Structure formats: structure tokens, C-alpha cells
Amino acid sequence: MMGFTIQRWAAWAPGLVEPAAWEAWLTKPHALPAEGTPALTEMPAMMRRRVDRLGRIALQASYQAHVAAPDAPVLFASRYGDLGRSVELLTQLARSEPLSPTSFSLSVHNAIGALYSIARGDASSYSAIAAGEETVEAAFTEACGLLADGVPRVMVVLYDEPVPAPWQHFSESLEFPRAWACLLAASTGADAIHLGCHAGARAVAAPEAPETPEPGGLPADLRALRFLVTGAARASRWEHPVGARHWRWERHG
Amino acid sequence: MLELEHEIKRLVIETLNLEDLTPNDIDPAAPLFVEGLGLDSIDALELGLALQKSYGVVLASDSKENRRHFASVRALADFVSTHRTKS
Numbered sequence: 001m002m003g004f005t006i007q008r009w010a011a012w013a014p015g016l017v018e019p020a021a022w023e024a025w026l027t028k029p030h031a032l033p034a035e036g037t038p039a040l041t042e043m044p045a046m047m048r049r050r051v052d053r054l055g056r057i058a059l060q061a062s063y064q065a066h067v068a069a070p071d072a073p074v075l076f077a078s079r080y081g082d083l084g085r086s087v088e089l090l091t092q093l094a095r096s097e098p099l100s101p102t103s104f105s106l107s108v109h110n111a112i113g114a115l116y117s118i119a120r121g122d123a124s125s126y127s128a129i130a131a132g133e134e135t136v137e138a139a140f141t142e143a144c145g146l147l148a149d150g151v152p153r154v155m156v157v158l159y160d161e162p163v164p165a166p167w168q169h170f171s172e173s174l175e176f177p178r179a180w181a182c183l184l185a186a187s188t189g190a191d192a193i194h195l196g197c198h199a200g201a202r203a204v205a206a207p208e209a210p211e212t213p214e215p216g217g218l219p220a221d222l223r224a225l226r227f228l229v230t231g232a233a234r235a236s237r238w239e240h241p242v243g244a245r246h247w248r249w250e251r252h253g
Numbered sequence: 254m255l256e257l258e259h260e261i262k263r264l265v266i267e268t269l270n271l272e273d274l275t276p277n278d279i280d281p282a283a284p285l286f287v288e289g290l291g292l293d294s295i296d297a298l299e300l301g302l303a304l305q306k307s308y309g310v311v312l313a314s315d316s317k318e319n320r321r322h323f324a325s326v327r328a329l330a331d332f333v334s335t336h337r338t339k340s
Contacts, residue, residue, distance in 0.1 A: 049270035049272060101298035
């Protein structure tokens with residue numbers, strides 16, 4: 001598959017804003033506050049009023065990674081998306097209460113990306129992706145496809161927040177709201193990162209044990225970010241087995 | 254009537270998350286939509302629902318009438334004061 005490099009990245013979580021702080025945290029994660037919302041001053045107030053916490057976090061990372069960049073396709077990826085809004089709407093329906101038209105109009109998976117595109121007046125191609133435990137791989141597979149098609153750059157944005165009651169038991173990992181975004185360019189150089197997928201829970205060409213799973217540890221999107229951006233401890237490989245598939249992220253540099 | 258206008262301004266600000274505004278920033282005679290406050294069609298639906306919940310007013314589907322009622326905070330206050338079924 002097409003190799004890529006990261007031209008710029010940004011991330012946001014309560015208490016973690018600067019890239020250096022993120023790198024240190026990804027190397028040695030500790031508990032983060034569960035509450036916090038970025039100011040998102042980049043977005044005009046009349047648009048921002050429609051964006052709730054998860055959207056503000058996702059778009060704060062997007063604006064920071066996207067700054068001064070020319071138009072590029074944008075892939076918004078989130079495993080659970082704005083589930084809190086759906087729970088609220090479904091609860092109101094169950095009680096035969098009228099639904100908020102604003103909330104209803106924003107209850108689709110692509111709403112956060114759509115607000116971003118409208119606010120920036122950006123008519124580039126936008127996608128909204130959700131693919132369970134493989135959400136980050138689905139987003140990067142799509143990005144590599146676009147790069148292989150000749151698009152010079154692609155923005156990828158990953159975002160999620162704790163799963164709301166009554167569904168929180170579906171979520172396995174350490175949870176706090178967060179988002180990260182990176183601007184990717186195609187690369188065939190020695191520093192290129194490659195993403196591959198193999199059948200089987202264990203990769204045939206990887207005799208050494210795959211990374212031990214982290215029960216209660218970092219969710220997959222943050223393990224991917226750790227592989228992509230942590231400087232000094234640059235691992236050459238991150239293995240991510242999911243069901244019958246085995247994803248392998250590799251760097252040869 | 255002034256009190257009702259103030260109440261409706263607060264309703265508009267809270268319902269539509271106009272976080273940077275206070276009731277004093279809203280001119281009761283200024284247009285609510287497009288010009289003036291710059292609200293859009295989703296705001297009109299949201300506001301209609303809030304007025305229904307707070308005052309029991311039912312909006313007809315006649316868009317010409319609604320346009321008149323939603324012209325400004327003052328027009329809304331007139332409409333609410335004559336049609337309200339909740340106090």
C-alpha cells in the first residue's frame with residue numbers, strides 16, 4: 001500500500017494541548033481529567049454555538065493541524081461519534097417529547113465534519129468514518145487510497161469521548177474525550193510509514209510476539225498516534241490484531 | 254410588554270446558545286433572521302418549539318404569518334401576548 005509521511009499534527013484532550021506534552025504522555029500515559037472543552041476561537045461564534053464538546057475537541061485539533069495548509073480532502077473518523085446526542089434524542093422520542101430541530105440536524109456521523117467545511121468555506125471532499133476497533137485503520141486506508149490516486153495531501157481526524165450511559169459497558173478502554181489530526185502526504189522515501197493488513201490473528205511474517213494487548217489501556221486510536229508521533233522511542237512497527245485481521249503499521253527509517 | 258420582550262430575549266439567547274450575547278445586546282425592533290441577529294431556518298424551528306413549550310402558542314404552517322410573527326423580538330412578544338395559553 002501507498003506509504004505516507006506526517007507533515008503536521010495536533011491533538012487535544014483535557015489537560016493535554018501541546019505536541020511535546022502529548023509525546024511525553026503517550027510514552028507514559030496517566031489519568032486525564034474527564035471534563036474540559038477547548039475555546040475553538042478559530043470558528044465564528046455563530047457557528048460554534050452549534051458544536052458541542054466532542055465536536056469542539058475534534059475541530060480544535062483539526063484547525064491546529066490544518067493551519068496554513070492548502071485545501072485537502074478531510075477524513076473524520078470516530079468509533080462512537082456523538083453518541084450522547086443520539087441517546088438524548090432517543091430518550092425524548094421514547095417519552096413522546098418533541099425533538100430539538102438543531103440536535104436532530106446534527107445527529108448524523110458527518111455533522112461535525114460538515115460544520116467544519118461550512119465554517120472554512122472548504123468545498124474539498126469530506127468523509128465520515130466509523131469502523132469499530134479498526135476505525136483508525138479504516139481512516140488511514142482511505143487516506144492511502146486518496147494519496148495513491150494522486151491527491152497531494154489528506155487530513156485525517158480521529159476523535160472520541162466516553163460512551164454515555166446506558167451504553168458505557170460496550171467500551172473497554174481508559175476513557176476521556178480526545179481528538180488528534182494529521183496532515184498526510186504520499187512518500188516513497190526511507191521515512192515513509194506503511195499500513196498493511198493480513199489475514200489471521202498473527203502475522204505470518206512476524207515471528208516475534210505481537211505487542212501485548214493493553215486491557216484497560218489506551219484505545220486503538222491513541223496507540224496508533226503513539227506509533228506515529230513519539231519521537232525518541234520510534235518503534236519500527238505497531239501490530240494491531242482485530243478479530244480475523246492483523247493490521248501492521250511499519251516504519252523503515 | 255417590556256417584561257415579555259426581555260423574557261423572550263432570554264429565551265432566544267438560551268435556546269439558540271448565543272453565548273456572547275446579553276438581552277441588552279438585542280434590539281427588540283431589529284430583524285432576527287438573516288440580517289440583525291443573523292439567525293437561520295433551523296433557529297426558527299428551534300425557537301418555535303421553545304415558544305410552544307414556554308407559552309403554549311401553536312404556530313400555523315402558514316409561512317407568511319410566521320414570517321410576520323418572527324420578524325423581531327417585539328413582533329414575537331405581540332404574538333405571544335395575544336396567543337399564549339400558558340402563563
